[in-house]
Amino acid sequence: MSPADRVRRALRRLVAASAVERILISSAALLLSILLGAVLVLIAGRMTTCTASDAVYYLGVGFCYDPVLVFDRLFLGALGEPFSGGWSPEGQFSVTLRETTLLIFTGLSVALAFRAGIFNIGTQGQMVIGGLATAILVFRAAGAVSGVAGTVLLIPFGIAVGAVFGGLYGSIPGFLKAYADANEVITTIMLNFIATGVTLYLVSGAFKDPESAANQTVPLPEYAQFPTVLFGGRQDFSLVALAVGLLAIGGLYYLLEHTAFGYDIRTSGLQPDAAEYGGVDAKRTIVASLTLSGAFGGVAGAMYVMMVLGTFQSGLPSYGFDGITVSILAGNNPVGVAFAALLFGVLKSGTTVVQFATDVPPQLVGVLRGLIILFVAMPEFFRMVGRRVVDPGSDPVAADGGTTGGSGDE
């Protein structure tokens, strides 16, 4: 049996055994994070002050924030009040889908790198670079065309620009890892800081909109932005962009599962030594997967510019870091990314509703982001709990020698 066959078989077994378990673990992690978030809201409610009539009482103790209200607002608010009648797609629900669309791209970016065994923490920076490039080049190109034809030409152009610049920026840590052995976790984080600094320099200087006080580029004309279909336009959401996102999910799924390059990526991630033995060019795979990962990040930036803001402004929201959570929650599976992005989209969009309805700070979602990652990262915890529940009384038996060194999968 050739090493490639052996790897293929190991892969298949691993996927079959872990798919259901992964979904269970992700759901349990999400639930546990929300519970802990509720506790945090209660504690925060004790630390702030409010009038007695505003407080809620649990077990005779008064709290300024009500976690039940917070999560009610968070989920129902994000879905556009589905139970109170008069649901319309133009409200908060389209904000949720907008966030979902952006998170799909950053989630895919992180997931692709993860599958190749690479931690791309730099999606944020790749998104920033791609977004700025899109804002500048699409504006330059917008003068040449106009109207519907302009939209048809400019949107694909903008996405391509975002992909190319994000991809180039992503290739930097790729080359550094492949040819200089520089740890990609550190280099990508440093490149995030560098991207922020460089873009701030550019949009406060050479590419600044002279008519605006903010550090931003000249706004794109209406026809150079994503058209709104069905959803009105109030919330800067475009169904077209979401469709592009779903296409990207399908594309990455196909690439990973049905192409030779995808096979190289997956084997490099699972068994780097076996992959190289089986003829995979490790260095090329590293550079290629980080470049492609960066391209997804860059497209997220392009989407943000052409769908949400219509311009590039310094200080982009941290979709790149949220992408880490989305990808980990999805088990780094492109199809899973769709569901994880929707879930996290609900969290992000719901936070703004919570902010209106209560005084709970919006940074709550940032805490949940970290907690979810932490819990998904410790599957052993849930396995232990699971064993207790399913089979109480029997202690897990340790294998003799104990040299296996923990579970093989992440």
Add this chain to the structure above:
Amino acid sequence: MSDASSEATGAGSDPDPAPTADEGLLESRSTRELTAWAAVGTLAVLLLGGAAFPDTILGVLADVVTDKNTLASALRLSVPIAFAALGGIFSEKAGVINIGLEGLLIISAFTAIYVTDLTGGIWIGFGGGVVASTLLALLFAVVTIEFRADQIIAGLAVWLIALGLAPFASQVIYNGPNTPTVATTGSISVPVLAEIPFFGALFSASPSVYMLFVAVAASWYVFERTAFGRWIRASGENPKALDTAGVNVSRVRYAGVLISGVLAGMGGSALSLDLGQFTGNGPTMVNGKGFIAIVAYLFGNYNPIGAFLATMLFAGLDAIQTVLQLQGIGLPRQLIRIIPFVVVIIVLALVGRTRLPAAAGDHYESGEE
């Protein structure tokens, strides 16, 4: 002689497909030395050039580099990074890669201000920051050692939790991501020694700088001279041998991670109490210092003194760029600010593969349980 020549040819015929661990060490040590010498050489050229042409940009730079205030601010800036780097050494040598140092700095920086504001005692606040960081490190230890979480992912989670939690708490308590200002630690000046030109800065500094000197020396002593230091090393290099010798590997790893929590906590508390305020916008006031710390100890080859010197290199650059900014020289502000991050990448690329402790990153399962 023959040894030296064979080594030279070995280094010359570089493209070796599968370098062994020893060759990797040799290779990285020589690049590391090269980088260090390059830094020293640049400095020498700068000073000589500055002395020869005092009116040029070289002269200005030489003035800045030899200024007592530059050394003072380099020391001040190195405090959080060096403390975190020392902590990282303890954790990673014990076999747990702690990429969450940034999060430990953030949580301690906020808590130090909060507790100081609450109690009015600066040193109580300092202790509060250390406790907060140690608790977060304990969570990290439980998750990675007990529940075998992937160390890198769990470390990222620690960072992101702190990145959310500190501004969240600040918003709840102070209605904004930035805290109000509290009293600062001030500085201690040794009477006569502080008057020495340039090096006088070493003797007129905030208490945290002296604490850092003590921590560097103590860490070095622990690793080189004590049984506990040997256990830590063994726990990362050969946990099985440590287990066979009757020492509990888990317990040693817990100790390593908790010490990293204490040290990073001291760094974070010192950072915010030095300014008397915590600012929580964007990447917060910690702004990547925890990640720079990781590069500092990799560059310093897991040696506390090496890590401190590497930190001084980064902090020195930072100090110089601050002075240049104030004098309004050369590059625009936004670009000058990214210089330290660029240098970190260059250093990392030059140092290349660092020889991690053999068992770092792996979960260790003892036979019992």
